[in-house]
Amino acid sequence: MEPAIWAALLMSVAAFVLFVPYIAVRYRRRGELGLGNMALAFAGPLYGLALFFYVFAPFPPMRHDFCAGIGVRRPQLIPFHFLHDMGKSATGSGGPMAMLNNPALTQVLLNVALFIPLGMFVRYMFGRSVPVTVAIGLGVSLLIETTQLTGDWFIYPCAYRLFDVDDLIANGLGGLIGALAAPLLSAVPGQRVHAEPGEPRPITWRRRLLASACDLMSFAFLYVPTVAACAALMWIWQGGLSAGGTPAYSYFFFDATVERVGFWVPWLVLTVGIPLAGSGASLGQHIVKLQAATADGRRPDVKARLLRGLTGVGGFLLLNHFESLSGPVVVLAAVSLIALFRTSRHRGFSYLCARLTMTDSRTPTGQAAPTELVH
Template identity: 55%
Template sequence: MPAVLAIAIGLALAVMLFVPYVAQQYRRRGEFGIGNAALAFTGLLYGLGLIAYVLIPLPELTPDFCATSGMWPPQWVPFNFLHDMQKEAVGVGLGATLRNPALTQVLLNVSLFVPLGMFVRHMFGRSVAATTVIALACSLLIEVTQVTGIWFLYPCPYRLFDVDDLMANSLGGLAGALAAPVLRAVPGQRLTAEPGAPRPVTRSRRLLASLCDLLLFQLSTVLVSSICTVLGIFPTRQADQLAASWLPWFVLVIALPLAGSATSIGQRIVHLRVTTADGHPPGVGPRLVRSLAGTGGYLLLVQLGELPGGPSGLAAFSVLAGIFPVASLIGLFTTSGYRGLSCAAARLRMTDARTPLRQPDVVSA
């Protein structure tokens, strides 16, 4: 159950945090780095799993809770697990020792914090000593959470505070810190250029920008719909949903691209810029054409296809919305410079935003 819950929450958080993460990576590194993203997602799942392991399952709070499930006295004696091993010993020899439940518990507590040590040292650049201290602090937080009944949510502790767990977790953090260099072998982490240096426009970069735009639209729709529902701005839930979809579409697809450059928010996040063929900023007309021929056009078709109570001809928009991504993907692979259908329709080209714009020609008197 803790693992399933951690994965479910991790996937939801990954969707919500994806766009900010991409923006942070491009600001700090100048590129995405699939290896960094994989490690970040794995670290997120691990952290959530660790929290779920501490809290779940939550016992039912009954009138006789402390008498039946709680009142675990703290265990303050270091290396008390050796005494437990003697009590739990069955048989002799190495095999019997390794199967001893008390030793198994200690080894599991060590292994539980090995990933923490690896992630903290590799991803945050901490020293071995600092990583070990962080592991000790995290373990102490867990033990205090348990001894206080999840910070007094329960009237008495239902799990054991054990000083041996602190020692085992800290040892696991130390082992993870020493093993952290192994994570350097994960591909897709090395920078291909300095963060401020221009990089080539690639298909994967264009697709990443489109994914950011789609996620921003969906998250904005959920946010606006929730606000409309809570405030009761529109009389019906259906009206809330319409306003929640059309308002983000207008802001993200029409207002922002026309107010600034022709690029969408997703393209700005990945440091892409749209220019004319000779390197100048595009005018208003090409900006609008580019926006409607790209992700904005796809979202518009989706919106029109979902209009309630309209003529049956609106169903054609849903069909076109299904065809549009395929056509856009083909255009991305077939157009020069990976311009895609949107830039091709507007007679524009896509460049790296860190490439200096061409200055207007000065005509001498």
Template identity: 40%
Template sequence: MGSRVLPAVFATFYAVVFAVLLFVPYVAREYRRRGELGAWTAVLRFAALLYLCGLVDYVLSPLPPITPGFCRFVGEMRPQWEPLRSFRGVRPPGDWNGVVALLAHDSVQQFVLNIALFVPLGILARRLLRRGVFVVGAIGFATSLLIELTQLTGVWGVYPCPYRLFDVDDLIANTCGAVLGRFAAPAVRLLPVRPSGLLPTQPRPVTRFRRLTGMCCDLLVLWWIGSGAAKLVDIGLRTGVLQHRWWLDATALWFGPALFLLLVAVVGGSTPGQHAVRLRPVAASGRRPSPVAVLRRWSVGVGGLGLVQGALNLAGLSSVWLAVTAVWCAVHAVGVFRNRDHRGISGRFAGLHVVDAREPRQQPTVAAAT
């Protein structure tokens, strides 16, 4: 795999990992700050995350191993302080063949690529921060300077000497790229972003997208807690604090997190995912659901998934957890789409509906599909 492709692969992997880890806090923040989760806004946020991961990867990777004689191996990297020095010897084109030769010149290609690398930064700085040309240019310059200083200092002292060149031409090209991105940012308005125009405190309809987002949040919370608990158990076993028991892994990974989510639903009245997307389960009368109804909903929903996965773990069939989770997600997603009020399979089984948490409790209403 080429040196230009491999960093992109790693950047995509890291961006997906960070997106999964930050998904629930991001959803909860958007519903409280904006009142809703815009799909295209989320895409832009992920694009920003992917770009930052890619920027770090392309700047630092590949990280060479520190071996004896490392500085002799990489050679002496003296900073290049003369502006546009890389264009020395580049002749202006006199005809079409000259233009082709100019575009094929290494210095020209490097300069253009450095410009293109920072165009997304200018777009994101304009769209996400709402800043003008001067501020966007300053952000581009500061980011480029940080990169160049990282290279000049050998990743801030990690390496005994620089293994990449500090070049003032990169500062110029990167800053120009950020400014160009600022002027290209209006093109992002072509994306079908349609805010509702409502205040963050005003209720919204209970849509399929919203219900599925809440279910994804519950699934992630179950997985996070289980992964964290399993890691603690592993540390305890390695250090001798815990002794291995046949039920320990299944309890840490699945049973414990599932019971924790049940406790949260009973005490708080809603699951973490419902709380994130600002939904509240109610009985048919509009009142808060009884503990029995919450238990029924949990047993068919994320709690039932945890119990099944824990049982499979005890039976030595933990390798099928991904397939079981995929089937569970598909079945419940179909249930959300087949119900007009989007309460899903677990809601129907428990006799519960979901309403916007911003609806007054004195006058609970079941939101209709839109």
């Protein structure tokens, strides 16, 4: 389970970092998100990380007697040598179950299964032909086997895993099966595009929640580099390496000034700067192609834009920043969630307070945005 855990952890970090940029790109290219596309986009890199860790992890510790403890690992260059290994490992009982339990055959079947997802992803998501997909699978397999043959490209003084031509054959077969099975991925729901990218879409509660998620993720994304930059400046200001041995990370984790700057800078950018510079909509709403307007379609004034920012996610972040205001945080979150479903066009609590309406930013001037559809 350890390789799978490492792959899931790293993919979670990557998903956190790439969440907002991915949604922005998808809305620009497709005009909408599509949960099926998002699931496949997550599953592809997750499979790649899992493949890496399953092939190479755990990395053995380097010791002075490393090669002596490993022994000589000569490459296995005889095709279908696993049939000979099956005969050596066969038990006297015979039968299909005994064959499936044969470790030599099990290894081959696992190597086939390991590359089926690769063939499916390459064929379906990148539109490659079956021969090209199989060639890519063989190339990846050859890269893996060569890495094993060279001791991770000479990081280790000798090979600690076996180069096996049967693995190449099994991986290539897995890539072929995956390429042929790739159309099955079209059954994943949430991939169909409902209109051209430039056409307005219905304002749904799912889209509104996605915008709020983008706002929260954007704050977290801005918080980390802001704190890091402030901590670095504080460390340099206090003397850097000559500051009595004070480690730089102590400013990152324990300095109150750094913590305050880390909160207020992203908060002001997202809650005040972006709404005042635009129509009053938040960054997340801009990403999913939503904008704020008055009832007669005009751009809101400064007061309305600022009020919208302070009563939305910005207000939630501000209240959450102070431990003594945990009660109002819960109340605001509950009211905002209820208002998101109960208000017209899902404009929510902040738009209700600012007396603004919400529209798709691609809606032509003077034309109403589409009503909500079930899709």
